[in-house]
Amino acid sequence: MTILTQSSDSKPEVQTNQEEEEEHGDHRMFGLATFLVADGMTFAGFFAAYLTYKAVNPLLPDSIYELELALPALNTILLLVSSATFHRAGQALKRNDSKICQRWLLLTAGLGLAFLASQMVEYFTLPFGLTDNVYASTFYALTGFHGLHVSLGAIMISIVCWQARSPNGRITNKNTFPLEAAELYWHFVDGIWVILFIILYLL
Amino acid sequence: MTISIPPVNEGDSIKLQPKGFLRYFSFSLDHKVIGLQYLVCGFLFYLIGGVLAGAIRIELTSPISDFMARDVYNQVLTLHGTIMIFLWIVPVVNGAFGNYLIPFYVGARDMAFPRLNAVAFWMIPPAGLLLISSYFINGAAESGWTAYPPLSITTPAAGQLIWIFSVLLLGGSSIFGGINFIATILKLRRPGLRLMNLPMYCWAMLGTSILVVLSTPVLAGTLVLLSFDIVAHTGFFNPALGGNVVVYQHLFWFYSHPAVYIMVLPAFGLVSEILPVHCRKPLFGYTTMVYSIMAIVVLGFVVWAHHMFTSGTPPWMRLFFTIATSFIAVPTGIKFFNWVATLWGGRISLNSAVLFSCGFIINFVLGGITGVALAQVPFDIHVHDTYFVVAHFHYIVYGGSVFVIFSSIYHWYPKFTGKLLNENLGRIHFLLTFIGFNLCFAPQHWLGLNGMPRRVAEYDPQFTLVNQISSAGALLMAISTLPFLWNVFYSAFKGTIAGDNPWQALTPEWLTSSPPPIENWEGSAPLVTKPYGYGLDPKAIKNESTENIEEEI
Amino acid sequence: MPKSSAPLIIGLIIALVVGGILIGENINLLPVDASSNATVYDELFKVLFSIGTILFLGIVGLVIYSLIRFRRKPGQIGDGLAIEDNLPLEIFWTAVPTIVILFVGLYSYDIYDRMGGMQSLQHANHNSQQMAANQRIWGGIGSGSISANNMEGKVGALPVEVTAMQFAFLFHYPKGDILTGELHVPVGEPVSLRMESKDVIHAFWVPEFRIKQDVIPGQPTILNFTPTKPGRYPIICAELCGPYHGGMRSTVVVEESNDYQTWFEKNSKDITTQT
Ligand code: HEA
Ligand code: HEA
Ligand code: CUA
């Protein structure tokens, strides 16, 4: 689950097989992954509803709307880049380089906020409102629910960033769990966005 | 979030919890305490749900709506269904016994995430109280436990919103529980214990937790959409805005069909633990049991539309769901034949635990057979939304899950308390329950076939007599609770001392003192590789700490 | 099991099967069958009831027999037999339910087909323009049964438009522009209902016809049937639709052709004189 990278002072056996370390290993990543599967099912339900609406209720002529692609495409790029920057933060932490780690984290959070801002811009320029018709409602529900996840993620990243401060922060290369957890979550949120982008904007 | 959860078993934090009786009212992290909290809390809600059922049955003794107002009747039946499912069966067969038994079975000292575990439990009482209080605030939800829109959107909003909120809480609790069980079973197994050595209940809980984790979030999402429709007037289920009410049904049943297996798979697991002990025989067909559980889990995800045969679904869809639903009978049947084979050739002690388990088998087979009939589209078209369906699912949820819960209480009470329950009272309890139950629900099949729809407070007078018979059965069921309650209270104080292992059982929870010490075993956890090794040469069972167990009774 | 008991067991099984079939054939748990659907339905019911009885009695018999035969007698010590599996037996009891299920599935498919479930939607004689415009019509059982039931070459079913609302059914006959709260239909003639709800979901159920179809807002549904026995039968709303759900009932009056004709003329005349 954790991405192993070669670096001089990491302890690979702790990351790959935690059960041998102590009698009761640390299963929090496993728990988090299971939780994300559950969370993903919520999105799956929404997607399924949206696709069913599309299949069963053909658009009435006057409710057809055109979605602009530019902003969401930019958003996709923002999130994908932020996934990469988060990954760099993790690598920096493993090198025990808290300064760099924090910098990458800040950049990631910034990208998340940029995403949210551009999402807001999109909301205000859309030609339809929440209660116009079922597509509008579903559009806002899906993007809104995802936006909620991004906001949560941004908050988490900020906390992690604070905890990674150099002399006496909680997060060090010996305690990477909070960072890894936030990272897994963030990748998950990005993945959902890609699916969302395809289903909502491209299909 | 999961982030703040400490690594397992900070032994001290458990030892720091209040001791004695008080610990059952505290935010305890001990899985045994949490298990009993689930059990008692669930049972209290069962009594409330039962009183509501009593109100339903009283109303139905006459064909006119006289005992309560029509909208109150709808509120009562909504609360009855919701409480019985979300606050009684689901928390008890999963939360209560799962928490108590799973750590023993995998050889751990606690669940994988004790704090998450306590949080999951403590979400339940507030959710339940909120749900019940909605009745007194502005009238409870009145659109049935299925809450189909547009009805649920047009009925008074306050009650419906509270209903949604508390079901969301309960769903969240059950998701947290599910994550915990999966992690405990897969990750906390004692070294040397292989998956295929686990007692059957672990498999049942693994399957159930997969169902919980994959299906409950869909219900949560759906209910959030529903609440938007109520509060913000969005168009998800509003035809005027292009919304589609049938989409709600698909989403709802995508959760709620798996939910019926969430209610019954753990019960299957519990029966598989109880029967071998009292029959002194190994569980028959362990491997096929495991595969059939997994088959039920997989099939359980692709049958939901059998609740929607009259909703105007396309023909091919109905056919698919008919076939898929029917096929669940095959793995379920395997389990039933395995239990019968476990009884066959045993040395059966006919005690209350066994009686309730066998009552379960008999009732469930009937409920299952009517289920397979309901799965046939042409058959279901006539009886959908009638008392035939009510009879079907009470045969399964009451005759199945509730019977198993009682059986399990008789079986594990000595473990919980160190005292034995009184057998004679137990037998009286069984007889009254079994007769009352069948008297109450068997006639309802006929009612449904002959034209009595469900969820009505007034009905055609030709059904009066049969309804009164049914109500008499319900009264008998209510009475049957009395010997049980007396038994449980009396035995807790005055019961005979049970000793650590009164049934000479081989599963790990019995290889410690009763009630067990705080971290389950004084020494290290025993390695039980043959939890059902009855009738085998004791030397063949290489259980590390079973040497002191007498094979002979 | 000792060999000598084999004939006994086979005998018991045969007795069980024969008994189950006899019970299923002779039991009468259903109201009168008053539509062409109902007779087909009752066939299915008999078969399902027989199979159910056989399985139920068989398993209950086994359980009770084991409980009596293998109960611990006073003074008995020791464990039961340590049998953990038996492959032939397990294959047997996997195969039997599979076969039963396949049989039931195929049989009920056949019944479904005979009830018209597999035919494409047919909605005779309703305003076809309106039909074409509204693609979202959904059908139920019997939605295509008109042609199946009407082999004698009579074309065209009696079209009726049903509107369900809290808490009543309204029937509109496009032919005579009749609006009524009670459904009148001639015996032996196919009827075609086009149903739509004004508010919440209702369901149209006539137990004596063995048919039911939800009436859904924003989603017209159709239901076809052919009544076979004159009489008055209840129309029951079978989907929870609010406080008066239990009181939401109406009647379908199945009449001989002549009686229906008089009713039709009287009422359609009434309407025309009024307008
Ligand atoms: C614990 C709960 C539980 C369980 C386990 C089941 C199990 C099954 N249920 Fe049930 N069901 C409910 C709870 C449950 N149900 C509830 C609550 C409702 C109503 C919801 C509402 O509308 O409010 C409902 C409604 C319901 C319907 C919809 C009816 C309608 O509204 O019109 C259908 C239709 O297919 C159905 C089918 C089945 C089937 C096929 C099984 C199968 O899993 C049963 C399998 C078991 C057996 C078959 C018995 C053992 C097998 C053998 C002995 C082998 C030999 C048997 C054969 C070959 C037949 N159920
Ligand atoms: C899941 C578990 C479960 C359980 C255990 C029960 C238990 C019972 N149920 Fe329920 N029931 C449902 C789940 C359950 N039910 C669901 C999901 C619905 C559908 C709701 C809907 O349509 O939305 C339903 C609906 C339902 C109906 C149909 C209502 C309608 O459609 O109009 C009826 C009617 O008889 C009924 C009766 C009973 C009875 C008599 C009991 C009895 O077994 C209860 C016995 C227990 C006691 C009686 C409690 C102990 C006794 C006391 C505390 C003393 C006081 C007692 C009295 C005053 C009588 N239930
Ligand atoms: Cu209309 Cu119930």
Ligand SMILES: [Cu+2]
């Ligand atoms: Cu189901």
